Structure formats: C-alpha cells, structure tokens
Amino acid sequence: MENAKHIPQISHELNKRTLKEIGLGEEEKGRLTHLYNDVGFWKALGQDELLEFSRLLIANGLFDKGLSVLSYLNDQFPSFVEGWHEHASFLSILGDREKVAAIHAKARLKGVELDLASRTSPMSDAIDVLQRDVELEEPSDQDLSEFSNFRAHEKGISRYMELFKGREDCFARQWRESSEGRVKTGYYPVRRPMTDQDVQDHISGRCTYGIYILNRSEECAVGVIDCDIRKGWRDEKGARGDFGAIKREAVFVLKRIDEISSDLDLRCLVEFSGGKGYHVWYPVESPVPAGYMKGCLEYIAGQAGHGLEFFSLEVFPKQVRLTGKGLGNLVKLPLGVHRGTGRRSFFLSAPGQDIRSQFAFIRSFKPYSPDAIRHGAARIEGLMVQDGKKKVVPHPVFQGLKDEFPELMDIEAGCHILSKLxxxxxxxxxxxxxxxxxxxxxxxxxxxxxxxxxxxxxxxPDYDMHILNYELSRLRGTPLGCKRIHGLAGEGSGGIDCTFQLKKGEYAHPLLHIVGWEQEQDRPKAERIQCLKDAIVNLKTAIEILERYI
Structure with missing residues (x-):
C-alpha cells in the first residue's frame, strides 16, 4: 500500500522525461495529445516547463491545446512575463487582434506591461526565418481544415461568453456526491472572472459551471425560463408509461413560450438542460434592470403555464435585489454535462448535437436590444387586460373541443386550476x-x-352518467368563487392572480373569463335539448360511453 502512494509521482516523472524527448511529426503529435489529456501531469509543471510544453503543442499543429496551456500558465503564474509574451505573440501570428488586445489588458491588470515591438518569442523568430530564407510550401487541405475548425471554435467560445453573461466577478461550479446509492449535486461559488479556458473545460465535460444571473448593479444580461418535469413524473415508474403525453405537452409548452415571446418581440434559445427538462434563454445585448427581465418572463411563464400536467415553469432572475450572501440565484450554463445525470445539454434548434453545430447555431443568433425588454415590460399591462382575442396556443387535449365548446378556450387561457382539471x-x-x-x-x-x-x-374510470346527471340536478345558486376554488385545490388564496372589472355586488369566479358571460347568465337553464347542435354533442357523448362497454 505504501508503494501505491508513489505511483502518480513516478508517472509524472516519466511524463516529464517523455516531454524532453518529443520533437515534430505525427507520432509525436499523438504522444503530446496523450500528455495533454493527463491534466494532473501538466498542471503540476512549473512555469518554464509549461512554456516549453505549449511551444511543442503549437509546433505540432495542436493550436487549441497550446493556447489552453498558455491560458493556464498566465492564470497560475501571472508574474511570468515570458508566458504573456508567448501568448500574445502566437495570437498576433494568427491575426486575432481582439485576442491580442485582451491579453494586453489582462496582463496589465496583473501588473505586467507587454512590448511586442521590442521583444519576440522563439515562435515568431522561427516564422521570420522561414519567411526570409525558405520558400514556404502551400498548406495542405487538412492543415487548412484544422486551422479553420480551430478559428471557428475560438469564435464560438467568444460568442458563447457574449450571450451567456452573469455576474462579472464570480461564477459557480457544480459538485456531485454519491452516497448509499443516492446522488446529490449542488454548486459552490468561484470568486473570480470566468475565462475562455473555463468555458472550454465546461463544454468538454471536465467541469460543469453555472452563472449568477444578477450582476453587482442588480441588472442582468440574460434571463431564463426553467421548464422542469414535475417530481412525480421524472422516471419510468412515475410516468406510468405515459411518455407520449409528456412529449406532446413538452412540444406544446415550448411552442407556446416561443409564440408569446414573439408577440413581445423577444427572441429565445431553447436548450435541453441535461437534467429534468428545458432551459429557455433570453440573452440581451447589454444588461437591463432585473425588474424588467423578471416581469417579462413571469408574464410569459404565466401565460404558457396554464393547464400543464407534467411540467412546471420557473423564472430566473427570481429576485430584483441582492440580499443575504449577495449572489442571488444561479443557472447552469448551456452545452455542459449535468453531474447528476451524466447527460449533456444542447440547443434543440441547432443542426446537430456536436459542439461544432451548436457553436455555429449560437453564432447565428442575434440577442435583442435592452429597449426590446423595456418595451415588452411596458406592453404587458395592456396585454393582461385584453378581451381574450389575443392568439394563444391551446393545450393539446383541448384541440378537439375548441370548435364545439369555444367558451372552454377562454377558461383554459384564464384559470390554470380549471384548465388543469x-x-x-x-x-x-x-x-x-x-x-x-x-x-x-x-x-x-x-x-x-x-x-x-x-x-x-x-x-x-369512475364516470357514471346517471350520477353526474343527479349531481347537476341538485346544482343551485351561483358558480364557485376564485377563493373557494383555490381553497379546494389546496393552493390557498396566495396564488390568485386573476383580475376582473367587477360590477357592484359581483364576486370573482372563473366564468368571468368567458367573453359574453353577462349575456349567457341571463339565459334560463333547462334540462331539455335547446338546439340541434347540443343534441349532436349529447349523441357523441353517448356513443363514446357505449364504445367503452362494447
């Protein structure tokens, strides 16, 4: 057992010897890739060894891996000037001026001033020699393809960090703990700015990160509607084999969210979260007050959430002020691996689930301006008091009833309890x-x-036509009020969010959602058939009942 403790150290020493022997070529590229995948090895190297490792990776055409090592070198050894010069020099060779400027700014924050005009790295010296003394060969199609993929990946990470911005000085890392067959997950804060390397670690599955939605100014640059399967339906046993109905409701609610968002001129990205459902992301070009974002998303979730049996909707940000620990709620970043389920998240509208397709999709997405969220918030109050003529996607099970009983569509859109029942x-x-x-x-x-x-x-299952007719014959008085309904449903009075323009002596009840209810309540009730259409409906119901017993 004592010898086993020394195995990792011996392995690292052997890898260091291997590193000194590596040159150029396809075989060497494979050895370098093996060493790079041994993260514990190269993250234990000193500053000079890390610099040499990055140069070998770049010299063998492993550009992204070389830049990854240089980023780690800069973060871990910020006073090592040579590491900053090497990083900036190679980015300059690639022609990426924005990245060069970012390295200069980051180095300056660490107290290092770079002067690339008077100092060059061995890599740039080698390029100069080749340009002076050797007629350069035309790059192969494979080289061009690898370089193109590398640049596209870099642009994808840059776009990713623009779209999914949280608090500037802190983010969160997900942890996983398995004990007695039960898996627990949670997050702890990482109190520093997020880097390109962190994003790379997240999308590669090495780590899983989340962002705190509110920044220190109590603004947010992105909002999220979390669409989760309810607890009782999350596994095969709980779903009772009714996966088809769950899938139909998922399509319905995501379509409904998209249409309501479009009505407010807001664009969204829908992602399978890798866990219990979906995340709908609303990126903004620049941060807006949290109250605007929260108000818009709560309206969208409220309109889309009526009558959902399998899914529940939750809005982030949950708060507009920072209290307690001062960080607020967090959301897992997209395109990562959920540590609890082991499944990767992905955007549903992308052409494929691979990272190249996902990055190509988000690069084409244009976030909306801060004015759009402000205008959306201003329009919501007007939308809340419309007369029911606004287009709303009905729940799938209501599709067959909207022509026969149009009054049910008003109730479905207005009362979430009745809609669910x-x-x-x-x-x-x-x-x-x-x-x-x-x-x-x-x-x-x-x-x-x-x-x-x-x-x-x-x-x-317990339907009996005669018992139902008897119960209806004993019905007297007026419809149940909202408070009574919420009490019977076990929701209390705190969940009542309907508003009506009540006349003197009126009380709030769900039938007030129906357009023209005032005219309908003046009609006399009668048990006889009042029109041929009602007779046809009764006949259809009788046929359905008969078919159940045949």
Missing amino acids: IAMGLRGVEMSERERKILIGTLGHLRRGRDILHRILGKC
Whole structure:
C-alpha cells in the first residue's frame, strides 16, 4: 500500500522525461495529445516547463491545446512575463487582434506591461526565418481544415461568453456526491472572472459551471425560463408509461413560450438542460434592470403555464435585489454535462448535437436590444387586460373541443386550476371528490354545462352518467368563487392572480373569463335539448360511453 502512494509521482516523472524527448511529426503529435489529456501531469509543471510544453503543442499543429496551456500558465503564474509574451505573440501570428488586445489588458491588470515591438518569442523568430530564407510550401487541405475548425471554435467560445453573461466577478461550479446509492449535486461559488479556458473545460465535460444571473448593479444580461418535469413524473415508474403525453405537452409548452415571446418581440434559445427538462434563454445585448427581465418572463411563464400536467415553469432572475450572501440565484450554463445525470445539454434548434453545430447555431443568433425588454415590460399591462382575442396556443387535449365548446378556450387561457382539471378529465385521469366539485360547481352553471361535463368526465374510470346527471340536478345558486376554488385545490388564496372589472355586488369566479358571460347568465337553464347542435354533442357523448362497454 505504501508503494501505491508513489505511483502518480513516478508517472509524472516519466511524463516529464517523455516531454524532453518529443520533437515534430505525427507520432509525436499523438504522444503530446496523450500528455495533454493527463491534466494532473501538466498542471503540476512549473512555469518554464509549461512554456516549453505549449511551444511543442503549437509546433505540432495542436493550436487549441497550446493556447489552453498558455491560458493556464498566465492564470497560475501571472508574474511570468515570458508566458504573456508567448501568448500574445502566437495570437498576433494568427491575426486575432481582439485576442491580442485582451491579453494586453489582462496582463496589465496583473501588473505586467507587454512590448511586442521590442521583444519576440522563439515562435515568431522561427516564422521570420522561414519567411526570409525558405520558400514556404502551400498548406495542405487538412492543415487548412484544422486551422479553420480551430478559428471557428475560438469564435464560438467568444460568442458563447457574449450571450451567456452573469455576474462579472464570480461564477459557480457544480459538485456531485454519491452516497448509499443516492446522488446529490449542488454548486459552490468561484470568486473570480470566468475565462475562455473555463468555458472550454465546461463544454468538454471536465467541469460543469453555472452563472449568477444578477450582476453587482442588480441588472442582468440574460434571463431564463426553467421548464422542469414535475417530481412525480421524472422516471419510468412515475410516468406510468405515459411518455407520449409528456412529449406532446413538452412540444406544446415550448411552442407556446416561443409564440408569446414573439408577440413581445423577444427572441429565445431553447436548450435541453441535461437534467429534468428545458432551459429557455433570453440573452440581451447589454444588461437591463432585473425588474424588467423578471416581469417579462413571469408574464410569459404565466401565460404558457396554464393547464400543464407534467411540467412546471420557473423564472430566473427570481429576485430584483441582492440580499443575504449577495449572489442571488444561479443557472447552469448551456452545452455542459449535468453531474447528476451524466447527460449533456444542447440547443434543440441547432443542426446537430456536436459542439461544432451548436457553436455555429449560437453564432447565428442575434440577442435583442435592452429597449426590446423595456418595451415588452411596458406592453404587458395592456396585454393582461385584453378581451381574450389575443392568439394563444391551446393545450393539446383541448384541440378537439375548441370548435364545439369555444367558451372552454377562454377558461383554459384564464384559470390554470380549471384548465388543469379539464385536461385531466379529457385524458381519463381519476379525480378526487374536491376536483369533481370544482368542475361541477363552475362549468355546471354554463348554458351547455351538462354536455360539457359529460364530455370532460366521460373518459374517467369512475364516470357514471346517471350520477353526474343527479349531481347537476341538485346544482343551485351561483358558480364557485376564485377563493373557494383555490381553497379546494389546496393552493390557498396566495396564488390568485386573476383580475376582473367587477360590477357592484359581483364576486370573482372563473366564468368571468368567458367573453359574453353577462349575456349567457341571463339565459334560463333547462334540462331539455335547446338546439340541434347540443343534441349532436349529447349523441357523441353517448356513443363514446357505449364504445367503452362494447
């Protein structure tokens, strides 16, 4: 056991000897790649050895790996001037002026002033010699392809950092702990600015990072709607094999979020999170007050969340002020590996799940201006009081009812409790007594309430036509009010967010969402068929019931 403790040290010493023997060529490139993948080895090197390692990588055409080592060298040995010069010189050879300027600025922050005009690195010296004394060979197609891929990857990381910006001086790293067959995950803060190398580590799966949405000025440059599968439906046993319905609802809610966002002139990126659902990202060109972002996304989530059975929606930022630890809530960055599930996240609209396709997709995405989020927030109050004529995507199970019972579409868009219960009934889910009471005590007061309730409850396991008719015959008074419904549903009065323009003596109830409810309530209720259309609806319901027993 004592000897086993020395194995890593012996391995590192052997690798150091190997490093000194490496030259140029395809075989050497493979040896260098092997050493680079041994992160523990090269991160234990000193500053001079790291510099030499980076030069060997670059000389063998492994540009991205060489730059990765140089970034690590600058971060770990900020007073090592030669490392800064080497990094800036190679970027200058590549013609990337923006990166060169960034290295100059970063070095200056560390107290190092660079003067590339009076000092050159061995790499740039070698280039000069080749240009003076040797007729350069035309690069091969493979060389051009590798270089093109490298530059595209660099631009992808740059664009990534522009789109997904959080707090400037701090980010978070995800941890994973496995104990007694249970996996726990969480985050801890990393109190420094995020670097290109951190992004590379994240997308490669070596680490998983998140960002704190609010910056120190209590503004945000990106917002997120987190669309998660509810706890009881997250595994095969909980879903009871109903994955088709879960998938249909996922398509529905993501489409609905996109359409509502488009109505507000906001663009979004939809990502599979690698965990329990999806993240919908809203990047802004420059930070906006957190209140504007939170208000817009809460409106979108509120409109899109009606009647969802399998998914719940959560908005980030959750707060507009920094309190407590002063960091606020965080969200996992996209295109990383979830440490709990081991699955990689990806953007759904990209042409492929590989990182090249994902980067190509985000490079084509244009974030919206700060004015767009301000205008969106200003328009929301007007949208909240519209008369129901605004286009809204109905829940999938409502598709067959929107022509027969258009009044249900107004209720579906206005009351999330009734919307959920109607969806449960149409899918044949068994209901509790309280849930039946809510449906009968509200929809039973509609002129066509009898037909609607037979249609909704007709697929439930405990459906009995005669019992339902009896319950409806005993219905008296007025529809159940919002407070009573929330109490029966176990949500309390805190979740009531509907607003009505009530007349004197009126109270709030869900049927007020229906356009023209005032005219309908003046009609006399009767058990007889009032028109041929109602008779057809009754006949369809009877046929469905008969088919169940055949």
